[in-house]
Amino acid sequence: MKVKKVPMRMCLGCQEMKPKKELIRVVRSPEGEINIDFTGKKAGRGAYICKDAACLEKAIKAKRFDRALEVKISDEIYLRLREELDNE
Template sequence: MGLATRKIPMRKDVLTNEMYPKREMVRIVKDKDGIISIDPTGKKSGRGAYVGLDPDAVKEAKSKKVLDKVFSHSVPEEFYDELFEFVDHQKARMDLFGDLSKKH
């Protein structure tokens, strides 16, 4: 018997339209009150979108107001800055430690 291969859940990065493994992405959610926030757990209710761990894509998204279009809602500039910091931090962790969610 061979090892069972598990399907890796993939999600589309709303900033680049590229597909990546879900665990290598950050979920952003707009709740029923229209508040947009980072969802590190992936469990908040609301309209979700995923972004990859690419700080440069976040910078470009800020200048083009990409998330405003994705959520059909005005996204504060501070949120883009917060997202940049979060993505930059997560990317650094991934580069340093590899995929933290894998169990050995």
């Protein structure tokens, strides 16, 4: 029986490769809309972050989401990400 490969993605905060299922995906849709994608299946360009508040703050400070998604990210998205991490 063949062993299935685990997809790996890089966290924008700590810059470590981790399994895709352990990360939160922020996606820019083809229309340019920014959303948090919990399923990991939405169409568009994605950027990943650990479920760790320190990683999120590092990524925000260095404007890594803006660069990864090639668009300015609103404070509302950052606020929703912080709330999501607080709920974990």
